[in-house]
Amino acid sequence: MINLHRTVTVTSFDVEATVAVGRERPELLAVARLAKDLDRPIDGADVSTQLLGRLPEQVGWRVVERCVDLGILERSGWGGPASLSRVGDFALEFGTILIPEEGTWRFYLLVDPLVSSQLVHCERLDPPRANEDRNELRSAPRDSRGRQRPPKSDRVPPPITAALSDSTIARSIANSTSFQLLSLPRNTGGASGPEATLRLELAWPENSAPTLKLRGQWPLPEPPSHARQRKQRESTLINTMLPLPENVASVPYEEVWFVLAAFGGKADLAITREWFKRTGRRLLPSAFDALDDGARTTHRRDLPLPAFDLGPEFGKFESTTLAGVDLVPHTKDDAQRWAEWLQLRLLNDYATPTTLATMNEEILAKFPDYLPRLPSAQALLDAACERPLDPKSRFLLAPADLGLWS
Amino acid sequence: MIEPITRTHGLVNDEPLPPAWLRRAQTEPDDDSTSLRGIHRIGRHQRFRHALVKTIDEAREVVMVASFLLADEDLAAALLRAVDRGVRVYALTSTEAKLAQLPREDSEFDARMIAEHKALLDRLAGRVLLRSAGHFHAKFLVADPKTHPKGFVSTANFNRALLDSVELGVELNRKASQALAAWFSWVFWTEAERELVEKGRLAAVKRPPATPRLPTDLATIVPTTKSHHLLGDAALRLIEGAERQLVVASYSLGADHPSVDALIARARAGVEVTVLTRPRPAVLAAVLRLAEAGVTVLAHDKLHAKAIHSDAGALIMTANLETHGLDAGFETGVLLSGRPTARGTQASALKAILDAWIATFPWRFAPAVRPEEHLGEVWLADKGARDTRVEVVETIDVKLRSIIAKDALDLDAAPSPKNFRRPRDSAKIPRRVLYSWKVEPPRLPAKAVPEERTETREEAGKDGKTKQVKVKIPYNPPVYRVGKIRYVLLREPRDVEPARKLAAKLRATVVVK
Numbered sequence: 001m002i003n004l005h006r007t008v009t010v011t012s013f014d015v016e017a018t019v020a021v022g023r024e025r026p027e028l029l030a031v032a033r034l035a036k037d038l039d040r041p042i043d044g045a046d047v048s049t050q051l052l053g054r055l056p057e058q059v060g061w062r063v064v065e066r067c068v069d070l071g072i073l074e075r076s077g078w079g080g081p082a083s084l085s086r087v088g089d090f091a092l093e094f095g096t097i098l099i100p101e102e103g104t105w106r107f108y109l110l111v112d113p114l115v116s117s118q119l120v121h122c123e124r125l126d127p128p129r130a131n132e133d134r135n136e137l138r139s140a141p142r143d144s145r146g147r148q149r150p151p152k153s154d155r156v157p158p159p160i161t162a163a164l165s166d167s168t169i170a171r172s173i174a175n176s177t178s179f180q181l182l183s184l185p186r187n188t189g190g191a192s193g194p195e196a197t198l199r200l201e202l203a204w205p206e207n208s209a210p211t212l213k214l215r216g217q218w219p220l221p222e223p224p225s226h227a228r229q230r231k232q233r234e235s236t237l238i239n240t241m242l243p244l245p246e247n248v249a250s251v252p253y254e255e256v257w258f259v260l261a262a263f264g265g266k267a268d269l270a271i272t273r274e275w276f277k278r279t280g281r282r283l284l285p286s287a288f289d290a291l292d293d294g295a296r297t298t299h300r301r302d303l304p305l306p307a308f309d310l311g312p313e314f315g316k317f318e319s320t321t322l323a324g325v326d327l328v329p330h331t332k333d334d335a336q337r338w339a340e341w342l343q344l345r346l347l348n349d350y351a352t353p354t355t356l357a358t359m360n361e362e363i364l365a366k367f368p369d370y371l372p373r374l375p376s377a378q379a380l381l382d383a384a385c386e387r388p389l390d391p392k393s394r395f396l397l398a399p400a401d402l403g404l405w406s
Numbered sequence: 407m408i409e410p411i412t413r414t415h416g417l418v419n420d421e422p423l424p425p426a427w428l429r430r431a432q433t434e435p436d437d438d439s440t441s442l443r444g445i446h447r448i449g450r451h452q453r454f455r456h457a458l459v460k461t462i463d464e465a466r467e468v469v470m471v472a473s474f475l476l477a478d479e480d481l482a483a484a485l486l487r488a489v490d491r492g493v494r495v496y497a498l499t500s501t502e503a504k505l506a507q508l509p510r511e512d513s514e515f516d517a518r519m520i521a522e523h524k525a526l527l528d529r530l531a532g533r534v535l536l537r538s539a540g541h542f543h544a545k546f547l548v549a550d551p552k553t554h555p556k557g558f559v560s561t562a563n564f565n566r567a568l569l570d571s572v573e574l575g576v577e578l579n580r581k582a583s584q585a586l587a588a589w590f591s592w593v594f595w596t597e598a599e600r601e602l603v604e605k606g607r608l609a610a611v612k613r614p615p616a617t618p619r620l621p622t623d624l625a626t627i628v629p630t631t632k633s634h635h636l637l638g639d640a641a642l643r644l645i646e647g648a649e650r651q652l653v654v655a656s657y658s659l660g661a662d663h664p665s666v667d668a669l670i671a672r673a674r675a676g677v678e679v680t681v682l683t684r685p686r687p688a689v690l691a692a693v694l695r696l697a698e699a700g701v702t703v704l705a706h707d708k709l710h711a712k713a714i715h716s717d718a719g720a721l722i723m724t725a726n727l728e729t730h731g732l733d734a735g736f737e738t739g740v741l742l743s744g745r746p747t748a749r750g751t752q753a754s755a756l757k758a759i760l761d762a763w764i765a766t767f768p769w770r771f772a773p774a775v776r777p778e779e780h781l782g783e784v785w786l787a788d789k790g791a792r793d794t795r796v797e798v799v800e801t802i803d804v805k806l807r808s809i810i811a812k813d814a815l816d817l818d819a820a821p822s823p824k825n826f827r828r829p830r831d832s833a834k835i836p837r838r839v840l841y842s843w844k845v846e847p848p849r850l851p852a853k854a855v856p857e858e859r860t861e862t863r864e865e866a867g868k869d870g871k872t873k874q875v876k877v878k879i880p881y882n883p884p885v886y887r888v889g890k891i892r893y894v895l896l897r898e899p900r901d902v903e904p905a906r907k908l909a910a911k912l913r914a915t916v917v918v919k
Binding site for chain 2: 397406
């Protein structure tokens, strides 16, 4: 499993707009379903007969007109049967009907190469009461002639205008509600809102598709003063899976692993790929001296990765760890020293030539691509005789002195 | 005037003593001035200790040392010198848990010895490969078994016992040393429970990587292990094979052990059996049985040696004649060669030592000796070494309270005391008790009042006529009375006869002032 993550900033922008927000309207979904099932334009008789229990056809037409107004159905001309629109099709897919609402909205934006839809959430702001409005006007800054200065205005950020022009139907990462920006005022801007930082996590399991998750919390819009006395939540918890861009999701796991392992292990990427081709295993060539005792013993390590940039499609990631990286000696000399080290390491109990031979076989099996040579039992015993007080020496000397070697 | 007289009464004490060790000689350290046929004793020359140290100092490759307790300073220093030379030193000892259970009735296992043992283990930690088990009791030393084999079996622990105990050590030949090394290896790998891995830390022993080979030469070294009872078999064989004479030395004796049964059987069969042991309450039950069967049981305060010599052979061993030793535990025995040489055999050398001990050991066991049969120190067999000893003495004089005679002129008629009680001095047992007491004359009671006799006299009256007159005249010697009892007071020696007559006349008692 590859786990990558970074911190992302979610910005917000407050602006008056008309936004269609997904609402649960089963009666209208039934009309959309009827149009989908009949797969043709439907009229008032269809609705009356199929959905309204044979009420007068006029009633059916009224329903059709309402659905056309909401964009669920569409027709080319004026009047007559209407067919299922893209919005209607979307409504059927998500089970909600987009209902236009006018007001001041706060749009949340996340610009990141891994996030397809930059408009990630919208939330309608409570309108102030008339007296609050009046007080605000009175306290507004004025020019030298005493005229009220126009309020400072920011340009609408491009992701918002793009969403309008593309008629994008987005889904909120905060509550999964569908929404569509329908209109923005032509000449007025808006105001930048608060920002929040979230954690974007890209998890790449070895045998399944990668997943992208956004976690953290952002502050809720500040309520108008008349509503401030009520105790309210101050933030929204975010823990949402996001779709990955296709160009990212299609990159093989191994390729990402090679890049990360070579980067973290300061190894040659081509050699790392070569080991995979030769053995069918993902192995990181490692120098003996660079490894700690645990890695030398298990031939595996958790590889720390400092912050790194995986290119424009992936972006930059913060420092992390590539867990369970299998290791292989970088050179023949590394393999020889590693095998000898293991022999000494594994000599942690009394041994005979037979048990030493078995141990040597097990050690050599860990280095199939090199042919390290291990000291024989007698050579080990001779060395132990030279250092009888070495803590390991007794494991050889005692069995040899006390009748287990002959 | 009338002097008290002294009277005596003697009683002969023929009450048998409880089972006891009778002092027959002074307790002396053993004599190690010579070693015969490689058989050592312990004494002021420390020959055996020096031989052990020398063997360690001359070792080139390996030293194997086994001892129930290990605390001899010179031996420890030699072992550490060997380690410094690159010699591998292996040791087997008992466990701390076992040491904690040892009896405290004598100095053999006192707390200081155990503390010294633990302190030495701390010094050896990390330098000597030491293993322990609760049943390890053997004491021996082997050096360089593969190249220059040399070995000793010792009945003494390698501690202060090498200085002042009555022990035996036997030097082994090449083959026996190698056989003993093989037994060491067997026990090290298969029976040890703990291994000293660092100072103060003993870890549990794991399975060995292979099974050690058993020695094939069983002619000399006969051990007891968890799976071998060669020592017990050999001991029984020697006891049961005795036809004329059998001498056994053992620090401890199991009253119901088959080896003790065999000793009794041989004694009843007419074999002259002598058992040498240490006077301890723990051996009382066994020595009672042995003595009843006619075995001569002698003892020494410091005996710890274990050996058997009979017509069938000779054996020096680390085991006592009891279950833990001959049937269980790790013990070793050396069957001594009976092969004669110009200087005799090892067996005859052991016999000479045992005979010397028989001649000089200070205690003889007696199950019920009468005081008339022994004079001197006695160690009651149910008492320990630290308890007060008892002495059988010729006479104890007991002074009784004086007796007041009934009449000052007849002291001899005074009765003797009714009960002669045994004196309370528990440290001395008399052959004869001599009681003495004084007989004193009775004294005039303080409340006594003088008595006079009445005499009728004729006196001339006023009218000139003679008349009869009664007058009071004091007695001579004087007479007193208390109530109706009369006393004649004897004041001078010349009054003896008048007083006797007057008392007889008046039915009075003659008293003195």
